[in-house]
Amino acid sequence: EVQLVESGGGLVQPGGSLRLSxxxxxxxxxxxxxxxVRQAPGKGLEYVSGITTNGGxxxxxxxxxxxxxxxxxxxxxxxYLQMTSLTPEDTAVYYCVINPSHWGQGTLVTVSS
Amino acid sequence: xxxxxxxxxxxxxSPGERATLSCRASQSVSSNYLAWYQQKPGxxxxxxxxxxxxxxxxxxxxxxxxxxxxxxxxxxxxxxxxDFAVYYCQQYSRSPWAFGQGxxxxxx
Numbered sequence: 622e623v624q625l626v627e628s629g630g631g632l633v634q635p636g637g638s639l640r641l642s643x644x645x646x647x648x649x650x651x652x653x654x655x656x657x658v659r660q661a662p663g664k665g666l667e668y669v670s671g672i673t674t675n676g677g678x679x680x681x682x683x684x685x686x687x688x689x690x691x692x693x694x695x696x697x698x699x700x701y702l703q704m705t706s707l708t709p710e711d712t713a714v715y716y717c718v719i720n721p722s723h724w725g726q727g728t729l730v731t732v733s734s
Numbered sequence: 735x736x737x738x739x740x741x742x743x744x745x746x747x748s749p750g751e752r753a754t755l756s757c758r759a760s761q762s763v764s765s766n767y768l769a770w771y772q773q774k775p776g777x778x779x780x781x782x783x784x785x786x787x788x789x790x791x792x793x794x795x796x797x798x799x800x801x802x803x804x805x806x807x808x809x810x811x812x813x814x815x816x817d818f819a820v821y822y823c824q825q826y827s828r829s830p831w832a833f834g835q836g837x838x839x840x841x842x
Contacts, residue, residue, distance in 0.1 A: 656831060666771075666779065666822055666833040673829075680830040721769035721784045721826055 623647040625717045630728030637707050637732070643700040643717030643725055651675075651695040657702050658724075659713035669715070670702060684710075707732045736761050736825050740834035746842040753810040755837045757823035762803045767827035770799055770808045773836075774819045782821075783808065813839070 629641040643655070657669040670691040671680040679691050690703040700717055712732045717725040737760040747753055757768070766786035771779040781790040783799035786806055796811040810817055818841050823834040 654829065656829070658831075658833075665820075665836045666824070668831045668833060671829040671831070678829075682830065716778070721771075721781050721824065722790065724778065727778060 623719070623723045625719065625723060625725035627715060627717050627725045627728035630715065630730045632731045632733065633707055634734050635708055635732055638703070638705045639707065639730060641702040641704065641715055641717075641728060641730070643702075645698045645700065645717075645719075648719070650693075650698040653719050655691075655693060655700045656718045657691065657700075658716045658718050659730075660716070660727075661710070661713040664713075667713075672700070704730070709733060735830055736763065736828070736832045738823055738825060738832050738834040740821075740823055740837045742837060743835075744838045744840060746840050747813055748842045749813050749815055751813050753808075753813055753817070753839055755808040755810075755821055755823075755839075757801075757806040757808070757834050759804040759806070759825060759832075763806075763825045764827040766802050767825060768799075768801070768806050769824045769826060770797075771822045771824065772817075772819050773822065779822065810839075815841075 624646045626644045633639050654673050656671040659669050672691045688706045692701045709732050714727040714729050716727045739758045741756045768786045770783040773779045787799045798809045800807050820836045820838045822836050825832050
């Protein structure tokens with residue numbers, strides 16, 4: 622069974638940093654491009670970032686480019702999202718996603734003073 | 735990057751009526767890698783349709799997807815009370831993925 626478990630969310634002050642992790646199991650992690658998707662309170666779904674199987678290519682939404690860094694550790698079956706210079710607009714539930722059929726449960730990031 | 739535009743923004747209908755939701759892409763979506771989700775308040779998105787027209791596991795057959803290229807449609811043949819929600823389309827043919835802004839189906 623595919624499982625994606627996000628962690629690392631929490632309350633952070635504006636300008637702060639946070640690193641999200643996504644622990645994957647039940648599939649061959651190293652064979653899949655992985656993605657982060659977020660949803661701010663009362664807003665729609667927003668694609669945040671993606672990374673190819675070996676990390677050779679990464680993708681970012683314009684809203685996070687230059688502030689967020691996606692990475693992966695294939696031997697550890699773990700996906701990361703390093704977030705810096707956080708603003709209140711980054712407040713959202715962050716989901717780790719393989720494909721439309723497989724999403725994690727999400728982790729809440731709240732940026733507030 | 736592909737941009738998805740959903741219409742209408744809000745659909746006001748009564749139970750038993752037919753709902754037709756549109757999703758238009760700024761470029762062709764390869765291999766029809768187009769998905770539809772349903773989301774209710776406080777819940778995670780629920781996959782309804784993938785591959786433009788394939789129902790996900792456990793999805794009732796009143797939900798159907800159609801279309802290709804740049805124009806896609808989600809149809810709910812007869813609205814049940816539990817179908818009133820927000821619906822999103824998503825292209826996953828190439829990274830970065832894209833989501834539509836959502837269509838809210840509300841009770842008239």
